[in-house]
Amino acid sequence: xxxxxxxxxxxxxxxxxxxxxxxxxxxxxxxxxxxxxxxxxxxxxxxxxxxxxxxxxxxxxxxxxxxxxxxxxxxxxxxxxxxxxxxxxxxxxxxxxxxxxxxxxxxxxxxxxxxxxxxxxxxxxxxxxxxxxxxxxxxxxxxxxxxxxxxxxxxxxxxxxxxxxxxxxxxxxxxxxxxxxxxxxxxxxxxxxxxxxxxxxxxxxxxxxxxxxxxxxxxxxxxxxxxxxxxxxxxxxxxxxxxxxxxxxxxxxxxxxxxxxxxxxxxxxxxxxxxxxxxxxxxxxxxxxxxxxxxxxxxxxxxxx
Numbered sequence: 001x002x003x004x005x006x007x008x009x010x011x012x013x014x015x016x017x018x019x020x021x022x023x024x025x026x027x028x029x030x031x032x033x034x035x036x037x038x039x040x041x042x043x044x045x046x047x048x049x050x051x052x053x054x055x056x057x058x059x060x061x062x063x064x065x066x067x068x069x070x071x072x073x074x075x076x077x078x079x080x081x082x083x084x085x086x087x088x089x090x091x092x093x094x095x096x097x098x099x100x101x102x103x104x105x106x107x108x109x110x111x112x113x114x115x116x117x118x119x120x121x122x123x124x125x126x127x128x129x130x131x132x133x134x135x136x137x138x139x140x141x142x143x144x145x146x147x148x149x150x151x152x153x154x155x156x157x158x159x160x161x162x163x164x165x166x167x168x169x170x171x172x173x174x175x176x177x178x179x180x181x182x183x184x185x186x187x188x189x190x191x192x193x194x195x196x197x198x199x200x201x202x203x204x205x206x207x208x209x210x211x212x213x214x215x216x217x218x219x220x221x222x223x224x225x226x227x228x229x230x231x232x233x234x235x236x237x238x239x240x241x242x243x244x245x246x247x248x249x250x251x252x253x254x255x256x257x258x259x260x261x262x263x264x265x266x267x268x269x270x271x272x273x274x275x276x277x278x279x280x281x282x283x284x285x286x287x288x289x290x291x292x293x294x295x296x297x298x299x300x301x302x303x304x305x
Contacts, residue, residue: 002020002037002038002060002080003058006054006060007020007038009054010038010040010054010081013050013051013054014040014042017040017041017043018039018040018081019040020037020038020039021035022035022036022039023036024036024039024068024077024078024082027065027068027084028065028068028069028072028225029067029069029071029129029223029224029226030068030071030072030223030224030225030264030266030272031223031266031270032270032272032274033074033075033077033272033302034073034078034272034303035077035078036073036077036078036081037078037079037080038082039081039084040082040084041083041084041085041087042083042085042088044087044088045088045155045157045189045190048088048157048161048187048189049157049161049162049164050161051083052157052158052159052161052185052187053160053162055081056160056161061080062081062082062083062185063080063301064082064085064133064137065083065084066084066086066103066104066131066132066133066134067086067129067130067131069130069226070138070225070298070299071225071299072225072275072276073301074272074276074300074303075271075272075273075302075305076302076303076304077302077303078301078303079302079303083187085102085103085131085133085187085189087104088103088104088105088189089102089105089109090190091105091109091110093117093119094192097119097194097196097197098152098192098194098195099113099114099122099194099195100191100193101190101191101193102189103136103187103188103190103191104133105132106130106132107126110125110132111125111207114203114207115203115204118197118198118200118203119196119198120196120198120202120206121193121194121195121196122193122195123207124141124144124210125140125147126211127210127211127214128140128141132191133188133189136154136179136188136191137179138178138179139174139175139176139178146174148174150193150194150195151174151191151193152168152169152194153166153168153191153192154172154188154190154191155167155188155190156186156187156189157186158183158186159183159184159185164189217259217260218259218263219257219263219265222257222265222267223265223266224257224263224266226297226298227262227297227298228262228282229262229295229298230294232294232295237261237286238263240286240289240290240294241261241282241285241286243290244282244285244290246261246281246282247261249281250267251274251277251281252269252270252274253266253267253268253271254267254270254271254274254277254278255278256278256282264278264279279296279298282294
């Protein structure tokens, strides 16, 4: 519960961009999760910094989301302020074949921008769910290419909201599905990507290939959070889960997808508890069958039961 003084301070900084007691099921791709104490959609980096300053001065926890992919919020809800960065949608060409994208820019926006201008290099991101901020924070990508390969600089707001910095690629520590080295609570507000020049139709064709491959191999027509587990070294989480005979396993409204075993789908009326139960069953069964302990890629947030 947010105290009256903190609530007033958030309203002063964010106006009607902040709401209280909002269900996270409306803001996560799995469509599950309890209520957030408060949720805000800053319209600019300055407004975001103001919200962070309020959180710091009033001792409020803050959690950052883009489109809510790769995220599971527990049924008990989430403390403090949830920051949705969908309002940070600046997208522009910069000199030297660079592309600056705000944290709230989606893959479809970047894809259209690159196709229209004949920019190559970001086709691998076509169909990767979420937004630029999430891609950078988790080093999103496919087997052959990740965010780290195209990021040249990121803009970050400090956890206290009092400092904005531009960090060059050489100072960033990317790992598999992670960006290390930033102060806990820092927020990525934009990224600078390197691109190359190419024929527009060639870029369009490569994007179409990537999207078609995802449509064939992933359950895109039903709510899910994307890949649930990280791929262990030299193997694939989906293969291990399928080999353990778990494809199609269902708990309540949550199901290990029959299309791709590393996806858990909400078939209707699922709870976060249903999803968590499937995660634990899959992890335990795979460990018994193969000796591999799977590590979650999905971020599990919120109050424990």
